[in-house]
Amino acid sequence: MKKLSKGMLMTALICGTIVPALFGGASVYAAEVENADALSSFDLDPMVVTATKTEMKTLDVAGSVEVMNREKIESYGAGNAFEVLRNGIGIDTHSQSVYGTAMGTMTSRIRIRGVDKGTLVLVNGVRLNQDGKYNLENIPAEAIERIEIVRGGGSVLYGSEATGGVVNIITKRHMKNSVKVEAGNYGRERYSANLNLGKFSAVVNYQNKGKVKDFSETFYAKETASKKSKIYDFIKGSNKSILWNYDINDALTFTHSYAESHNTILMHHPKTGEFNDGSRYENKENTFLLRYDKDGWKAHVSYGTQEKGYDKDYPGMTPYKYFRREGINTSSWRKGHNWDVDVNKSFDIGKNKLLVGASFQREDMDVYGYNSNKPLDSNYKRNVYSIYASFDWNLGKSDNLILNARQTWANNVSLFKKELKTGNTETLSNKNMSKFTPEVQYIHKIADDSRFYAKVGKSFRLPDITKIFGSTGTVIANLDLKPENGTHYELGYKKDFNKGDLRVALFSYKIKDSVERDSGTPLEGNVVYANADVRNTGIEVETRFKHDEHWNTSLGIMYGRPQRKQNTWSDKGANWHDQFERYQLNGSVNYRNGKFNSMLSVVFNGDRSTDDENDGKLKPQCFTDLHLSYAPAKDHKFFFHLNNIFDRKDWTGSASTPDISASGDGSYYYTLGRNFMLGYECSF
Numbered sequence: 117m118k119k120l121s122k123g124m125l126m127t128a129l130i131c132g133t134i135v136p137a138l139f140g141g142a143s144v145y146a147a148e149v150e151n152a153d154a155l156s157s158f159d160l161d162p163m164v165v166t167a168t169k170t171e172m173k174t175l176d177v178a179g180s181v182e183v184m185n186r187e188k189i190e191s192y193g194a195g196n197a198f199e200v201l202r203n204g205i206g207i208d209t210h211s212q213s214v215y216g217t218a219m220g221t222m223t224s225r226i227r228i229r230g231v232d233k234g235t236l237v238l239v240n241g242v243r244l245n246q247d248g249k250y251n252l253e254n255i256p257a258e259a260i261e262r263i264e265i266v267r268g269g270g271s272v273l274y275g276s277e278a279t280g281g282v283v284n285i286i287t288k289r290h291m292k293n294s295v296k297v298e299a300g301n302y303g304r305e306r307y308s309a310n311l312n313l314g315k316f317s318a319v320v321n322y323q324n325k326g327k328v329k330d331f332s333e334t335f336y337a338k339e340t341a342s343k344k345s346k347i348y349d350f351i352k353g354s355n356k357s358i359l360w361n362y363d364i365n366d367a368l369t370f371t372h373s374y375a376e377s378h379n380t381i382l383m384h385h386p387k388t389g390e391f392n393d394g395s396r397y398e399n400k401e402n403t404f405l406l407r408y409d410k411d412g413w414k415a416h417v418s419y420g421t422q423e424k425g426y427d428k429d430y431p432g433m434t435p436y437k438y439f440r441r442e443g444i445n446t447s448s449w450r451k452g453h454n455w456d457v458d459v460n461k462s463f464d465i466g467k468n469k470l471l472v473g474a475s476f477q478r479e480d481m482d483v484y485g486y487n488s489n490k491p492l493d494s495n496y497k498r499n500v501y502s503i504y505a506s507f508d509w510n511l512g513k514s515d516n517l518i519l520n521a522r523q524t525w526a527n528n529v530s531l532f533k534k535e536l537k538t539g540n541t542e543t544l545s546n547k548n549m550s551k552f553t554p555e556v557q558y559i560h561k562i563a564d565d566s567r568f569y570a571k572v573g574k575s576f577r578l579p580d581i582t583k584i585f586g587s588t589g590t591v592i593a594n595l596d597l598k599p600e601n602g603t604h605y606e607l608g609y610k611k612d613f614n615k616g617d618l619r620v621a622l623f624s625y626k627i628k629d630s631v632e633r634d635s636g637t638p639l640e641g642n643v644v645y646a647n648a649d650v651r652n653t654g655i656e657v658e659t660r661f662k663h664d665e666h667w668n669t670s671l672g673i674m675y676g677r678p679q680r681k682q683n684t685w686s687d688k689g690a691n692w693h694d695q696f697e698r699y700q701l702n703g704s705v706n707y708r709n710g711k712f713n714s715m716l717s718v719v720f721n722g723d724r725s726t727d728d729e730n731d732g733k734l735k736p737q738c739f740t741d742l743h744l745s746y747a748p749a750k751d752h753k754f755f756f757h758l759n760n761i762f763d764r765k766d767w768t769g770s771a772s773t774p775d776i777s778a779s780g781d782g783s784y785y786y787t788l789g790r791n792f793m794l795g796y797e798c799s800f
Contacts (some may be wrong), residue, residue, distance in 0.1 A: 193743030230678025231280030268572025298795035318360035325353035367410035672702035696722035
């Protein structure tokens with residue numbers, strides 16, 4: 117707790133001394149800034165669509181919902197969706213590289229309420245998850261209108277993978293014309309441009325990530341010729357993306373997004389400094405989306421591809437000869453093709469409301485790679501069909517009962533695999549899976565500004581197809597994997613004040629047959645996944661206040677005990693084992709005065725445990741950001757962003773580290789040191 121006390125003291129000093137000193141004399145400019153209140157990051161009781169698939173105020177939603185609007189996202193000064201979501205209540209981020217950057221299939225992820233792989237990520241209502249993975253760092257903050265977070269499983273309206281919660285990233289549909297340039301230490305640069313031509317609008321973004329030394333390590337207690345400890349250096353990286361919309365008419369919108377990233381990493385021995393390994397990673401995403409919204413009908417059709425390539429690249433390397441993708445030697449490559457169709461209709465039946473819908477997802481993935489030095493060409497397939505319904509039953513002036521249900525079927529779950537050296541082929545299939553998930557919600561109107569709610573429901577998650585059939589080079593097949601099956605309970609209280617609000621939620625869940633790593637490591641390429649049980653019981657408290665025209669604050673507290681029981685482990689492992697953090701403190705202070713705006717945000721994760729039965733505690737995390745901006749004129753803005761104020765070297769994973777693991781082996785990843793960005797934005 118010494119680190120926490122020191123951090124909270126420094127936070128108070130920054131808020132109470134530095135910020136007022138910088139901005140105290142700026143009040144004379146207040147009248148010159150148009151719509152100052154509209155620019156505030158404080159938005160009491162906003163409208164949301166994710167929780168119920170219909171537009172509704174957060175106060176009236178029978179669940180725990182958080183909204184990050186555009187003004188708040190800009191105040192955070194974050195560069196991408198991953199960095200924005202790190203500030204969410206009850207959210208724990210996991211990253212295996214700096215900036216949340218993916219290293220091939222080792223993508224960053226977010227956990228909600230301690231569910232490791234149970235976050236369903238949507239972009240404009242369309243699922244981003246493919247084989248359990250998503251690339252949040254490829255979504256620039258400039259393209260985001262708002263983010264809606266629904267905490268807790270049982271969100272049966274969205275189906276598989278929502279065992280922890282749902283994140284819906286809603287991109288800008290209309291925007292002002294602007295350009296933005298940013299530069300900072302570590303050689304980082306960001307450029308973005310917004311274009312608005314009536315029915316057509318676009319966001320273009322480019323980022324140069326620079327160079328970072330010693331961001332990760334692997335360590336072997338007993339080194340051999342094939343096992344050598346390594347220090348990882350991020351040599352260079354870049355992201356570029358474009359998102360554009362065209363409004364065909366008031367009801368029909370077409371959206372296209374494309375993102376591409378390239379990252380290079382070199383590894384050297386911690387003692388000799390000799391370069392003994394290196395990797396080049398490429399990631400491409402391409403999505404086409406057609407949306408319809410009119411007269412209670414909502415529908416979308418989307419087609420997207422996700423491509424991930426990985427190759428060895430270091431001095432003295434002998435290139436692999438079996439794969440060449442676009443002229444590049446590739447040791448591992450995958451490309452997924454995804455169809456997503458969803459149609460629903462809402463009806464008003466007196467004072468009651470009915471929503472019915474159906475959806476279809478097609479997952480088709482081509483994979484090339486090595487497994488025990490055997491080059492393989494594989495194809496994975498799966499179809500998922502669902503029908504769902506929600507009935508909002510008005511019981512009187514103060515009470516509503518909401519009944520939700522979803523039936524899901526998965527079929528054509530198959531793998532075709534060919535060994536390129538021998539020509540041998542293999543076809544595997546998994547039995548069809550189906551699951552019915554009901555949910556009951558109750559909400560009571562205490563007064564116009566307060567609500568009590570209760571909910572109980574089921575959730576499920578289909579095993580990733582690479583967990584079932586194995587993946588080249590890392591995961592060993594397990595055809596007996598079952599779908600995860602969760603039961604969730606939640607009680608909540610919501611209160612809106614004149615200049616603030618309060619949200620309290622008590623939650624408990626148990627997920628049976630959760631798909632967890634059972635044995636092996638990615639370093640060895642022998643990971644086996646098996647079904648286990650996970651559970652958590654906790655409380656979340658969130659409050660926000662607008663103190664006056666200049667100051668507003670927010671504070672969030674989460675306490676729980678996420679645990680896991682893996683029956684295939686040792687006798688000790690047959691008991692419940694703590695994992696991840698027990699508590700989180702989350703706060704922000706926003707100060708606005710005329711042309712000046714500032715935001716200080718802090719996220720502290722404490723009492724952390726590894727996800728392995730034999731290992732102990734991890735040190736706490738403390739993420740800090742300070743963002744300052746100054747607008748000398750209506751169409752011009754300068755800003756400064758400082759991240760990791762205390763220059764902490766926090767570990768961003770949850771597996772064992774060398775200093776505490778039973779075997780002495782391990783891999784671990786660090787946050788970026790204290791870093792800053794300076795920028796300028798011009799609107800026209």
